[in-house]
Amino acid sequence: MVGHTGSGKTTLAQVMAALLPPTGGKVRLWDSEWTYPRELPLELRRRIGFVFQFPEHQFFAETVFDEVAYAVRNFGLDNVEGRVRAALETVGLPFMQFKDRSPFSLSGGEKRKVALASVIVFDPDVLVLDEPSAGLDGESKVEFWNWLWRYRARGKTVVFITHWLEEAARSDKVIVLSAGHVLFYDDPVKVFSHASTMKRIGLEPPLAAEVVYELQKKGTFPWVLDLDKLLEALEEYALWP
Ligand SMILES: Nc1ncnc2c1ncn2[C@@H]1O[C@H](COP(=O)(O)OP(=O)(O)OP(=O)(O)O)[C@@H](O)[C@H]1O
Ligand SMILES: [Mg+2]
Secondary structure (H helix, E strand, O other), X not given: OEEOOOOOHHHHHHHHOOOOOOOOOOEEEOOEEEOOOOOOOHHHXXXXXXXXXXHHHOOOOOOHHHHHHHHHHHOOOOOHHHHXXXXXXXXXXXXXXXXXXXXXXXXXXXXXXXXXXXXXXXXOOEEEEEOOOOOOOHHHHHHHHHHHHHHHHOOOEEEEEOOOHHHHOOOOOEEEEEOOEEEEEEOHHHHHOOHHHHHHOOOOOOHHHHHHHHHHHHOOOOOOOOHHHHHHHHHHOOOOO
């Protein structure tokens, strides 16, 4: 999900996850409709994991262990320590080193990782992430994306918000929001072919999309979004040695 600042990404994501009531329309979660202020039944709540844009707003426990263990206990799952350990190791926080620390005393990137661990610890079917890569360094980002792809390969659904369109270009579908409305909801290649509209609403297209956009002005050129495919296409069109 992409869109300029204030376009409604966080709001829509929270409505999707039944954390915020809609002012219009309906929220359907699998076979049931969610009507505010009814609490979601625990078995549905367990199927959706939401990681907030500002993870520190979500923290309440005194230790990282209790923070990550909260949902496991709340949902009555077994093997609390094993699950917490696995979730922390998955996000790259060594268990022994972090379990007794206060979540409030962590760095921005570490807080983000704890917030993620506190959700993946219960293995939700749908993972909704509000700007998950913000605050992560290059290496953590790559590891995180690789993990996300493995999660998806297990048949899970991942919805994420990002300001970095190169990240969005790799997903199955892209939602573009503008001023509280869905402008596009389509395959990345189709969405990014609207390069001038994207620019007009303040979104910087991926580098490959920019090059293709310019080449298309000179004649027909296929829509590709990643650099490897772009190089292949350039070669085919004899524009690259
Ligand atoms: N609780 C609220 N009550 C009223 N208006 C709100 C509330 N939360 C957000 N808004 C407004 O709704 C609009 C969309 O906000 P939202 O947080 O969904 O944007 P966003 O696309 O996530 O932006 P960003 O990229 O800055 O995170 C903004 O104009 C914001 O000021
Ligand atoms: Mg937001």
